[in-house]
Amino acid sequence: LNRLEDFAVQGKMIRGGLVSLGYSILRPDSPEITAPLGAAVELFQSALLVHDDIMDRDASRRGNLSLYYQYKELAETENLSDPYHTGESLGICAGDIAFFLAFDMISRIPVNGDIRSAITGTCARELAYVGNAQMIDVWWGAGTKRPTDQEVLHLYEYKTGRYTFSLPLMVGAMAAEAGEKLLGELKRFGIVIGTIFQLKDDEIGLFGNEKEIGKPVGSDIREGKKTLHYLYLEKKLSPENKERLAAIYGNREARDEDVSWVRTLMTELGIREEVNRVMSDLTKEAEEILEGFPPAEDGAKAVLTRLLAESSKRKK
Amino acid sequence: LNRLEDFAVQGKMIRGGLVSLGYSILRPDSPEITAPLGAAVELFQSALLVHDDIMDRDASRRGNLSLYYQYKELAETENLSDPYHTGESLGICAGDIAFFLAFDMISRIPVNGDIRSAITGTCARELAYVGNAQMIDVWWGAGTKRPTDQEVLHLYEYKTGRYTFSLPLMVGAMAAEAGEKLLGELKRFGIVIGTIFQLKDDEIGLFGNEKEIGKPVGSDIREGKKTLHYLYLEKKLSPENKERLAAIYGNREARDEDVSWVRTLMTELGIREEVNRVMSDLTKEAEEILEGFPPAEDGAKAVLTRLLAESSKRKK
Numbered sequence: 001l002n003r004l005e006d007f008a009v010q011g012k013m014i015r016g017g018l019v020s021l022g023y024s025i026l027r028p029d030s031p032e033i034t035a036p037l038g039a040a041v042e043l044f045q046s047a048l049l050v051h052d053d054i055m056d057r058d059a060s061r062r063g064n065l066s067l068y069y070q071y072k073e074l075a076e077t078e079n080l081s082d083p084y085h086t087g088e089s090l091g092i093c094a095g096d097i098a099f100f101l102a103f104d105m106i107s108r109i110p111v112n113g114d115i116r117s118a119i120t121g122t123c124a125r126e127l128a129y130v131g132n133a134q135m136i137d138v139w140w141g142a143g144t145k146r147p148t149d150q151e152v153l154h155l156y157e158y159k160t161g162r163y164t165f166s167l168p169l170m171v172g173a174m175a176a177e178a179g180e181k182l183l184g185e186l187k188r189f190g191i192v193i194g195t196i197f198q199l200k201d202d203e204i205g206l207f208g209n210e211k212e213i214g215k216p217v218g219s220d221i222r223e224g225k226k227t228l229h230y231l232y233l234e235k236k237l238s239p240e241n242k243e244r245l246a247a248i249y250g251n252r253e254a255r256d257e258d259v260s261w262v263r264t265l266m267t268e269l270g271i272r273e274e275v276n277r278v279m280s281d282l283t284k285e286a287e288e289i290l291e292g293f294p295p296a297e298d299g300a301k302a303v304l305t306r307l308l309a310e311s312s313k314r315k316k
Numbered sequence: 317l318n319r320l321e322d323f324a325v326q327g328k329m330i331r332g333g334l335v336s337l338g339y340s341i342l343r344p345d346s347p348e349i350t351a352p353l354g355a356a357v358e359l360f361q362s363a364l365l366v367h368d369d370i371m372d373r374d375a376s377r378r379g380n381l382s383l384y385y386q387y388k389e390l391a392e393t394e395n396l397s398d399p400y401h402t403g404e405s406l407g408i409c410a411g412d413i414a415f416f417l418a419f420d421m422i423s424r425i426p427v428n429g430d431i432r433s434a435i436t437g438t439c440a441r442e443l444a445y446v447g448n449a450q451m452i453d454v455w456w457g458a459g460t461k462r463p464t465d466q467e468v469l470h471l472y473e474y475k476t477g478r479y480t481f482s483l484p485l486m487v488g489a490m491a492a493e494a495g496e497k498l499l500g501e502l503k504r505f506g507i508v509i510g511t512i513f514q515l516k517d518d519e520i521g522l523f524g525n526e527k528e529i530g531k532p533v534g535s536d537i538r539e540g541k542k543t544l545h546y547l548y549l550e551k552k553l554s555p556e557n558k559e560r561l562a563a564i565y566g567n568r569e570a571r572d573e574d575v576s577w578v579r580t581l582m583t584e585l586g587i588r589e590e591v592n593r594v595m596s597d598l599t600k601e602a603e604e605i606l607e608g609f610p611p612a613e614d615g616a617k618a619v620l621t622r623l624l625a626e627s628s629k630r631k632k
Contacts, residue, residue, distance in 0.1 A: 051412065055405035080458035089371035089454045092408060096367065097447040099412070100440040103419055107437030113429020120436055121423030124416040131413040138405045142396035 015041045015168040022172025022186060024300040025293060033109055033175050037119070040105040041168050044127060047098035048134075054091050055138060067091055099127075111175050119171045126167045133158040140226065149231050156198040157191050165197075166190025185289050189304070192286040197311045199279050202227040204314075206263055207272065218259035224250020228278070232271045233262075241265070283312050331484040332358045338488025338502060340616040341609060349425055349491050353435070356421040357484050360443060363414035364450075370407050371454060383407050415443075427491050435487045442483045449474040456542065465547050472514040473507050481513075482506025501605050505620070508602040513627045515595050518543040520630075522579055523588065534575035540566020544594070548587045549578075557581070599628050 016038030023034045052058070053066035060066055065073065071094075072087025080086050106120050133155055140147055147155075169186040170178075178186075205220040206229060220227065230249065237245060248258045266272050286308050293301050332354030339350045368374070369382035376382055381389065387410075388403025396402050422436050449471055456463055463471075485502045486494075494502075521536040522545060536543065546565065553561060564574045582588050602624050609617050 048412075051408050055408060057401075075458060078459065080455070082458060085373075086454060086458040088404075090451055092367050092371060093447045093451045093454065096412075096415070097444050097451075099415060100444040100447065104437050104440035104444065107433045107440060113431070113433050115429070116433045117423045117429050117436070120433070121420050124420035124423060128413045128416040128420065131409045131416065135406055135409045135413075138402060138409065139396070142391060142398060142402040143394065 013042060015045055015164060018165065018168035019172035019175075021300050021303055022169035022174075022178075023176045025173055025182070025186075026176040026178055033111060034172060036105050036109050037171060037175055038168070040102040040109075041123070041171065043098050043102035043105070044123065047095045047102065048127075048130065050091055050095035050098065052134070054088050054095075055134075067094055109175065115174060115177065119174050122171055122174065123167065126163055129158050130163045146231070146234070147226050149228060152226060152228050152231060153195065156195045160198045161191035161194025162187065163194075164190075165194040182294070185292060189286055189289045192282045192289070193308055193311055196279050196282050196286070196308075199228060199275055199282075200312060200314060202229055203272070203275065203279075206266065218256075218263065221249060221259050221262050222252050222254050228275055229266055229271055232274055233266055233269065236269050236271070237265075279312055283308065329358065331361055331480060334481065334484035335488040335491075337616050337619060338485035338490075338494075339492045341489055341498070341502075342492035342494055349427060350488060352421050352425050353487060353491055354484070356418040356425075357439070357487065359414050359418035359421070360439065363411045363418065364443075364446065366407055366411035366414065368450070370404050370411075371450075383410055425491065431490060431493065435490050438487055438490065439483065442479055445474050446479045462547070462550070463542050465544060468542060468544050468547060469511065472511045476514045477507035477510025478503065479510075480506075481510040498610070501608060505602055505605045508598045508605070509624055509627055512595050512598050512602070512624075515544060515591055515598075516628060516630060518545055519588070519591065519595075522582065534572075534579065537565060537575050537578050538568050538570050544591055545582055545587050548590055549582055549585065552585050552587070553581075595628055599624065 019038040019041055020029050020034040023029060049061060050067045053061055054068045058066050059069045064070075068087045068091025070087075071090040072083050075083035075086040075090075103120065103123075106123065107116065109116060109119075111119075136151075137155060137159070166187045167190070169190055170183050173182055173186055202220065202225070205225070206217070206227075208217060210217045234242065234245065244258075245262065248254045248262060287305075290301065290304055290308065293304075295301070335354040335357055336345050336350040339345060365377060366383045369377055370384045374382050375385045380386075384403045384407025386403075387406040388399050391399035391402040391406075419436065419439075422439065423432065425432060425435075427435075452467075453471065453475070482503045483506070485506055486499050489498060489502055518536065518541070521541070522533070522543075524533060526533045550558065550561065560574075561578065564570045564578055603621075606617065606620055606624070609620075611617070
């Protein structure tokens with residue numbers, strides 16, 4: 001479980017770690033069950049990223065070339081026709097295969113058959129929701145329509161909350177024979193912590209320390225990311241300032257002083273404060289859920305408490 | 317089961333029908349089990365086709381626009397940026413979602429949990445093999461390297477045999493609590509009938525009646541399809557004729573008389589005969605496997621026998 005904390009802080013392998021954590025809320029960790037289940041959940045994530053990189057035309061991932069892009073380079077080396085499309089096609093297949101192998105792994109974990117099926121069904125349904133959220137994301141990304149506050153929060157709930165946090169915690173707990181009540185609480189806890197995580201991400205992208213986060217502050221502004229901060233700000237502006245914002249937001253060539261203007265406005269108009277309030281309300285809700293958990297063996301509850309604190313206080 | 321025969325002849329919904337057939341080898345058909353399982357298997361197929369159409373840049377499917385292409389048109393109508401890529405991205409997501417929903421359906425079929433898991437695992441593994449075969453196919457399609465006879469047969473085995481025939485028969489039989497022996501026989505039967513089916517497809521594409529098959533005879537020659545006929549022919553040619561073949565095969569502008577020359581050579585050099593021998597050996601093997609099946613209720617064995625006869629005798 002200490003490793004989970006390191007993972008969580010680095011943002012790596014968090015899902016696999018959450019599976020063990022979900023299990024150990026009810027029972028001492030059992031690696032022969034949680035290891036393959038955690039690996040399957042990580043494999044789902046890898047598969048999604050392989051497909052996402054194709055959609056985003058992203059050449060790099062985790063410090064390496066993204067998978068489809070590696071295939072593209074290989075196709076070039078081998079003088080195949082249409083290497084970019086060949087790379088995309090192989091990437092689609094590879095992502096699919098990773099999904100299948102993950103379902104195969106789950107079909108063999110050493111728990112009883114009904115629990116195994118329930119875990120399979122839960123993964124399948126949550127992945128379908130993620131796919132749906134991804135479609136909405138693609139659609140927004142290609143258009144000019146502004147989503148509503150509720151739509152942004154909904155996306156955070158499905159893409160990050162339910163999938164990154166609720167799903168691994170739930171399937172871990174299911175493997176330990178959790179009842180409906182605990183599963184419902186874990187689902188809600190995941191949604192809440194995931195939303196906090198995303199909002200914090202937006203906050204750091206806007207106001208973080210450039211050295212700590214490793215990307216230029218304000219890049220979300222230049223990329224036109226539809227954050228809650230942006231939607232709240234947009235509502236409070238005069239028509240004149242609204243026009244200025246429209247010229248800056250999503251403009252990759254925006255000048256530094258224009259980006260600073262946006263950031264300053266967000267602070268001065270209380271937007272930052274407003275989003276922080278949303279986060280602290282969610283944090284309170286998560287704390288209440290945690291209190292209701294069974295007194296966990298193996299310190300699982302303490303780790304969840306730390307994870308929650310980390311999510312809302314992290315600086316990178 | 318009569319409907320299956322119609323389906324099989326039309327080449328539609330064959331997989332869903334084979335699930336019922338696999339089940340009814342052991343027990344009278346039980347629609348509350350075989351219907352959702354058959355639907356899941358069909359949904360896997362739809363998902364694969366959605367992804368395949370993106371890879372093949374195929375704008376039409378089953379007489380309609382292919383799914384990603386529909387999204388592309390929608391993106392155009394809505395004035396989204398980069399409509400073709402947006403269509404591809406939405407198609408990738410939609411295919412993924414269909415896979416997930418199919419796994420979800422399987423996770424709920426009313427059989428015992430261990431059988432449900434075994435069915436999930438079998439589907440997942442066979443789909444992974446199909447994905448692998450598809451990657452090989454993409455790689456060949458983009459390159460100039462000629463596959464070997466064995467590689468072509470291997471592709472027929474995995475993409476058609478195991479997946480289209482073995483898998484549905486096996487999962488149907490698994491739902492009826494088939495033992496390892498019958499499952500092994502069904503797997504082999506599927507591989508054999510699937511390979512016959514593909515070889516017959518190649519034969520019809522070369523020598524069929526244009527009116528019956530609904531596409532120009534010889535289009536496989538112009539498209540450069542790497543069939544067993546082609547590989548066998550290539551081996552028997554003089555260097556001079558080999559060169560002429562290379563200029564015709566895969567040349568979309570090839571003249572009718574050149575295409576006829578290829579077809580005539582295949583008959584004269586006994587290639588057609590040679591492939592027919594492969595088919596009749598496989599047919600004999602399939603008949604022997606069928607004989608060993610338990611005397612089926614509900615006429616399942618008779619339907620499989622007819623399906624086999626149909627596969628090797630059909631003209632379209």
